[in-house]
Amino acid sequence: MRQTFLAIGIGVALVVAFFWGNLVTPAVNYTPTVGTNDLTDLNYPFRSFLSESLKRGELPLWSSAISSGYPILAEGQIGALYPLNIAFAWFPTLTSINLTIVSMYLILFLFSFLYLRKIRLGIFSSIFGAMLVTFSGFGANELMHFGMNISYGLFVGQLWLLEHYLQRRGSIVPILLMGSLLGLSVLGGHPQIIFYSLFFLIAYWLVFWFVRREGTTKKRMSFLTLLAGIVLFGVVGLGIGAGQFLPQLEFTLNSTRASGLQSEAISRFQFPVSDLVTFLLPFSKYLTGNSYSALVSNGWPRDEQYVYMGVVGLGLALSSLFQLRKSGPNAVFFAAAAGAALLLSFGTQFTTGFIFQLPPFSFFRLPFRILFLTNFSLAILAAMVMDRLSLRVSKRGFKNILQILFLGAVFCISFLDLNINAKKLYPEVDARQWYAQPQVVSFLSDRLRNQERVVSQQYFYATAKIFLEQYQIWNNPNIFINLRNLLPVFNNLLYQIPMNVGAANSGGLKIDRYNELESEIFFRGMEFTDAETVKISDSFMFINRIMGVRFLLTTSPIEHFLLQKAYEIPFETGQDSVYVYEFFDYFPRIMMVPRAEKATPKGIVEHLMKVDFDPKQVVYVEEDADWGAEGGYAATADFDRYTDQEIEISTQASGNGFLFLSDTYYPGWKAYVDGQETRILLADYAFRAVPVPEGKHSVVFRYEPRSFWWGVRITLITVGLTLVAIVGILLVKSKKQQRTRGNRS
Template sequence: MPHAAVPSRQGVARLNKFSIWFPPVFYLLLAAVFLYRTTFVGDVFLPAGLLGYIAPYQTAIHAHSLPPWNPLRWDGIAQFYPWRLFAARTVRSGLLPLWNPYQFCGAPFVANSQSAVFYPPNLLFDPLPTTIAFNLNALLHLTLCGWFTYLFLKQLRCSTLSSLLGGCVYAYSAWQVQWLQLPTFLATSCWFPLVLRQLYRLLRTHSAPGTSLTSAGASIGLMLLAGHLQIAFYGLLAASLWSLALLIRTANERKALGRSIALSAGAFLLGGLLCAVQLLPTLELSRLSHRATQATTAGYQEYVGYALQPYELTTLFLPNLTGNDYDPQNHYWGFYLQSAANALVAVRHNAAETALYVGILPLLLAALAVYRALQRQSLNYRALFFVLLAVLALLMALGTPLDALFYFGIPGFGASGSPARILVLWALAIACLAAFGLDYLLESPPNKRALLALFAVLLAGFGLCLFLVSQALSVPLPGFDLLHVPTFSQALSRIPYDWVRLGAGFILAAVLFWQAHRRSKSVSFTLAVSCLAITIADLFWTGIPINPVARPAWVYPRTPGIRYLQAHLGHERIFPINRFWSLDHPPPAVLPPNGAMVYQLRDVQGYDSLFPGQLKAYADQFARPNRFGVSDASPPEVGNMVFFQNPNAPLLPTTSARYAVALPTDNPAFANVTLPPSTPPLSLSSNDLTLYLLSSALPRARFLSDNPKLLNPPVTYLQDLPTRVVLRVTALTSGLLILADENYPGWEATVDKQPVPILTPPASQGSLFRAVRLAPGNHIVAFQFQPSSFNIGLYLSLTGLLILCWESSKNLFRSRKTM
């Protein structure tokens, strides 16, 4: 060979660097194209257009058309945007956002796991504008999702192109895309493949055990810190089953088995240490929260009722069969069945809860992997694991008795969301099987008989799914009219593009499979690239329209009414009068829960997956009967939302709400929603909302003298920060200093720098709040939030970080020593 043809050492190094950096750059470019509206056009990756349905934003958001109402996607703008903005503002001020003073009359913030304050990628939100940080957050996690899957599949000795394919399938599966605007879902699930990879390296390779253990523990810790504990639980479930499978492979070697058990336990323990700063406050709140209930048979039936419905399996082939939120000719009509008055009623489902689609070609490749994995002569234990994982995920998503093992066996599991969210493991399993299937196709393609059998089985499955749809739609049920459920023929006729996609997918797959059967080695690369390109085109065609974007000006605009409140409210609260919510259409609401956080206005209401149960009991005293005749502060559709519905309730003065906020009086829903206070509305030049001055409201900080004949002296704020409130008062007699902020474990009080106990005020003053007893004289009273759960968690997490740093320094020393 000529000398010039021999690669130099420098050239080999350059090629290796290229091969290392090509996958993340590839996935970054894919994410940029998928998010092209936010990457290149200047929109923001937030469903802010949904605010246009709600007062007071209706007067500020003008658009030709707003995105269809979606109650789950609403959380992206109504929960995650206010939370990320509040956390960033607090960190910039030099404080940790342990407490949120703006919702629920004050509530723990870090203890809400979805705040994800200590998740490292969320540091993006601290220096950057929040809207830009949301754009970058989605871009980053889509990239990581694909890249980590690629790394895992390469570790399992898949080819480069097969690994790239698997990463694309997992990152752009319907499950990931449907949940993309709720950032904790992807931020948690993107770590699954890396966790599995690091556990494999720990238990099956001969790499340094210390390094492998710390890297596995770090990936588990990051998955748990990302914020969504239900999804993280599924990640831990997959990791535990994967570890068990790897341990079984070494069961015949006692010494190796004992070592592997110790290493895997160490990795999970280290992951738990790293996330303790987040996990311990969350566990404390969950024990005291509105969800702290016992698992019951009735609760289980309600839980599995929201599962994936058998007819929805058809979306494996036709992703828009049950409609969507972007095509006006094919609105979403998916439903599940609920018992009411001894009859079944159709209730709106949500496409995100039933997201099955992984692409036509990946499904065929996964089927090929299943076929090969079950052959005795070529039994592949890794493929078999993912076959079983996919089956487990699908069975649990369908609400089979398997769910009962978790619902009744794991404390708190019953308070999680839909059982169909385990479809995240379905997406991961199919992504891995598709990669295995592509390698099988290129290395030893099936014969004609196997190919025909494979396609016949899939077509038979598709026919069965269509039969299930026809049965589900054959008899109209109560609720069909409200949801505009089509007939079977109408449902099939509304999705012409899905039929084109399905037909093209099967035809292209048949051509590629046949070419692989007849191929020479020279066309293997072309076949693999073709499979990758077809998969990307299919998933992008399906996924890009799903998530609406918005103009930056639509993100919580400041209306005249908002400006008035900001100028006049001071340290007190607002009392928005809301009563109804809806899963089917935009609800009649004004300044809905969490929106006040954006404007730094203190609010009585709130919306969170975890909040103290005592707040719910307090808010129920302001409730009006709902459509079922039950007085409940939470609307029937959303148990995590708390409204204060009656501004004339006896306890109104205790809320310290200076203004009631209502719908504009010309809104058709005003009379049905708003129970006006006894005072007349303020005359404002704006028509975005209606304001009432609540003259009976007590000050948020007030002194209650033991001598009722004396006037209570005013209380002065020296500091009013999220985790620290300092007050000055001159008391002529002894009495109680009351701060109408929710009391919660971790709040401590000092009077003139001396610790004092926090007392419960009389019921007439709001027993939910904090009080300290004062003697006559001048006093400075400080309330400081220092929860022991956070402090203990911080020490544990620092211990985990020290272990990581120690192991990293050892590795650095070893590498320098060998140079």
């Protein structure tokens, strides 16, 4: 126990030292080759949204400010059900973020230390190995993805408990605790890391179940016992994680990943064989100069392919490969795991890449993320070699002080090496300046009414122009602070500015139908034909107007008869201004429409692209709608109340019609007309409409996802049963021990 407390103390000191700037300045880390990342533009605004939701007494099931409505909890990266996230969300957002950083790295360090001690490594080598696991490669580069590092740390915790179980093979308490950590990982982690780690854990379980079976003094356990343990682990894990798993499964089935990803995504996001050199020279594959190829090559996901574990760590790990016969089965297993994960990360460069085209592998982008198993395995191998070296040093009669100085120097050099390169990967900038409210927010907040929305150009075009034409200011972080006036990705959540874009660019999951329209306006609708000219498509204008968009944010002057420049924000850096354009004759967010026409999905998309109908006069649906006004039609619709999860609308019409709401259609939403539930029609390909009779009526839309509420029930029941089982087993064990001691006396 004393050793564990020592490790905790050292772990805290290392984490604080590694993130000193974040905690003291306070600073935030950005990606210099892109100007933004998911720490600044996803995790920070998501945490702010979680905090505001909890303070209102609700869970963040849905955000109406992202992509015209988005199931933010089901997407997963907000981690709304992870206990530590809930606890930290009550602090100011920046403090909350820093607490998460400290906690997830400390958890990773502590579990790594405990595992290494469990396989009988010395204290120093266990601390050294835990340091490598925590601050090198995957651990360092996924600072921007909290969920991935949370799953990484909890995976190591499951491995420690599994090793504990395999060594004793008695009580099932370690399996129940493993399942609990798996459940926590589902609640707050990342599916891809969980999925890959499960393969590792089960392989470890199977291998060492049989490798060590001959050496146990207890009765051999049958294969059915092995299978029962694995099933129990999975049931407890999925049961506890059901509150997140079921909504996420529902979202996946309604997302662009429902049928898996295309092979081109696998080949694009694989680890190039030529990048093996970055294990030793982490930035050697970055291109110099300000060419377009350098911009693309150095940008995302280059930063996520960071695998550097230090010269000392890598050298120790590679040296272990020459001693595998003497090192025992653990070393052999980790060497094989490191090699297998590395081979799979190469994707389609080798024939093994076909695996990523098979479900459920095909549901995940970026197959190179499996490299976390390579980084982890190499760190364990390095710790094993360090353990043998430290023993040799002590046997050669070094005086204690010299031994401590030598090993301490090796440790400090490794830590500083990792720290320096991690800060080069993600430099720090003053968080107070970075998160200062952009000037554009005041302009928009003063003018937006009736839930009107904002659309923004691609962030990439703004940064690309600076990189290619004003390279002399590229290393000035103020240019990226200025570009926050574009409200990139999810930053609008910080200021309650509704937008119709966001998920198509950075959402882990994207609603299938809506993503087609969002991609049309965000990726194809604004065509930057050269550095100064922007071509706006008719479909871009029409779809944005249907979505109730009033303002467009861009860094390029635009001439279009339906757009008028409303505001300009110049910058002292000399970069292009941010312009705010106002749409002329945009449609309101809610409209009473007199009639509906049935059409196929393909036909509706063609109407939207051709701009050949008036959304105020007809709504396109995909089922028979024997309803609507006859003759003249006059109607009004007004918001009485609009929140993320409930919308109240008053309507008045001279005849039967359809209330059109330009919010995303998604399962879980229910509609009520004068308190009576009515069906929601899939309108204009991706939105909502309900039939409303003539006269005055009250219409309510309410988000009541059954997948979430059933999931939460299963989570609570599983947590309760698991606690009862653990307490019961421990009580029985305690009574047996007391009875045994009594018999002996």
